[in-house]
Each structure stands twice: as C-alpha cells, then as structure tokens.
Amino acid sequence: NAGVTQTPKFQVLKTGQSMTLQCAQDMNHNSMYWYRQDPGMGLRLIYYSASEGTTDKGEVPNGYNVSRLNKREFSLRLESAAPSQTSVYFCASSANYRGQSGYTFGSGTRLTVV
Amino acid sequence: AQTVTQSQPEMSVQEAETVTLSCTYDTSESDYYLFWYKQPPSRQMILVIRQEAYKQQNATENRFSVNFQKAAKSFSLKISDSQLGDAAMYFCARIGVDSNYQLIWGAGTKLIIKP
Numbered sequence: 001n002a003g004v005t006q007t008p009k010f011q012v013l014k015t016g017q018s019m020t021l022q023c024a025q026d027m028n029h030n031s032m033y034w035y036r037q038d039p040g041m042g043l044r045l046i047y048y049s050a051s052e053g054t055t056d057k058g059e060v061p062n063g064y065n066v067s068r069l070n071k072r073e074f075s076l077r078l079e080s081a082a083p084s085q086t087s088v089y090f091c092a093s094s095a096n097y098r099g100q101s102g103y104t105f106g107s108g109t110r111l112t113v114v
Numbered sequence: 115a116q117t118v119t120q121s122q123p124e125m126s127v128q129e130a131e132t133v134t135l136s137c138t139y140d141t142s143e144s145d146y147y148l149f150w151y152k153q154p155p156s157r158q159m160i161l162v163i164r165q166e167a168y169k170q171q172n173a174t175e176n177r178f179s180v181n182f183q184k185a186a187k188s189f190s191l192k193i194s195d196s197q198l199g200d201a202a203m204y205f206c207a208r209i210g211v212d213s214n215y216q217l218i219w220g221a222g223t224k225l226i227i228k229p
Contacts (some may be wrong), residue, residue, distance in 0.1 A: 105159035107156070
C-alpha cells in the first residue's frame with residue numbers, strides 16, 4: 001500500500017521561480033492537507049481540502065495556491081518562490097474532515113529557495 | 115488559546131528502559147482526539163497512538179501507552195523497553211471542534227536512545 005505519495009522529494013529553486021508539489025493518496029480519504037515544517041518547529045497548516053471540490057486556507061497560506069484535482073490528488077503551487085519558503089513540505093490525508101482517526105503523511109519534500 | 119505544550123525539548127533514555135514524554139493542552143471542549151506522532155531522521159511522520167477524550171481507558175499500542183488525565187489536560191506518552199529505533203522527534207497533537215477540526219501541534223520532543 002502506497003498511502004500518501006509526494007513528488008518530488010527534493011527541489012532547489014531560484015527566487016521567483018514557480019513549481020508545483022504533487023500529492024496523491026490511495027486510501028479513498030476525503031480530506032487532504034498541506035503542511036510546512038521549519039527547523040525546530042512543529043507543522044504549520046498551509047491549505048486543506050475537507051472534501052473533493054473544496055479548499056480552505058490554513059495558518060500560513062500566503063504565497064501558495066492549491067488544487068484538489070480529484071479525490072486522490074491535491075497539489076500545492078508556489079507561484080513566485082521566496083527564500084522564506086525554504087522548508088520541508090508534507091502532504092497528509094484523513095478519512096474525513098474531523099480527522100479523528102489521525103492523518104496519514106507523505107514522506108515530505110525538502111524545498112530550498114536560493 | 116488553543117495550545118499544545120511539550121515542555122521537554124529533549125529527553126534521553128538508556129536502551130531497554132522506560133521513558134515518559136509530557137504533553138499538556140488547552141481546550142474548553144469535552145470531545146476531542148489526541149495523538150502522538152513520531153518523526154525519525156527519515157522525516158516520515160508516523161502515527162504512534164491516538165486517544166479519544168470521551169474514553170477514560172488509556173490507549174496502548176504494544177510498547178507505547180498513554181497516561182490521559184482529562185481534568186488536568188495532560189496526555190503523556192510512555193515508551194517501555196526503549197529500542198534504538200525509537201530515536202526520533204515525538205509530536206503531540208490535538209483535534210476538535212474548537213480547532214475547526216485542524217490538528218494543533220506541540221513543538222516536539224527529541225528522544226535520544228543511549229545504547
């Protein structure tokens with residue numbers, strides 16, 4: 001079982017470049033999430049999708065956009081990367097928006113913006 | 115304010131011994147869920163254990179167990195017979211209606227296992 005698959009695993013961008021982080025889950029989960037994790041800190045929610053067709057801002061949405069392409073896929077786009085967006089990005093999914101069973105996480109994308 | 119506090123930035127334990135990681139939280143709700151996640155150096159976030167607040171019985175998963183004190187808003191993780199593979203960052207998290215069903219995370223505790 002793949003669970004949550006994120007691509008790429010590593011990426012280096014120049015300031016101002018754009019890129020899309022891809023995420024797919026094969027657990028038939030309804031809800032999906034994008035987090036960032038900075039050194040020495042916990043996870044901060046960027047955007048989430050409670051169900052297919054909906055997206056909402058989290059704690060730190062500025063500089064990002066998302067697309068819930070279908071039930072399986074939830075992408076995160078950086079339109080004009082900035083050094084402050086250097087971080088590790090995690091995609092996660094849960095069975096439903098209440099998240100009572102916990103989240104399943106992807107293995108993360110380490111993004112460096114120079 | 116909705117907060118999850120892990121007061122121990124780092125803990126160390128001898129292999130095969132028992133260690134307890136602390137977590138406290140703040141909420142006025144009675145129905146919520148609590149989680150411990152493990153993040154090894156591979157950086158994969160792994161769910162270790164979950165607790166439903168309306169259940170008084172403490173959750174257990176093999177060598178991992180919790181001490182859930184609802185009145186004290188405390189949710190500690192006990193790891194018995196510590197193994198080298200337990201070395202990781204451990205994050206405590208809570209979810210509930212007051213967080214709009216978003217996970218609220220603690221800052222993490224780094225667990226070091228001494229061989």
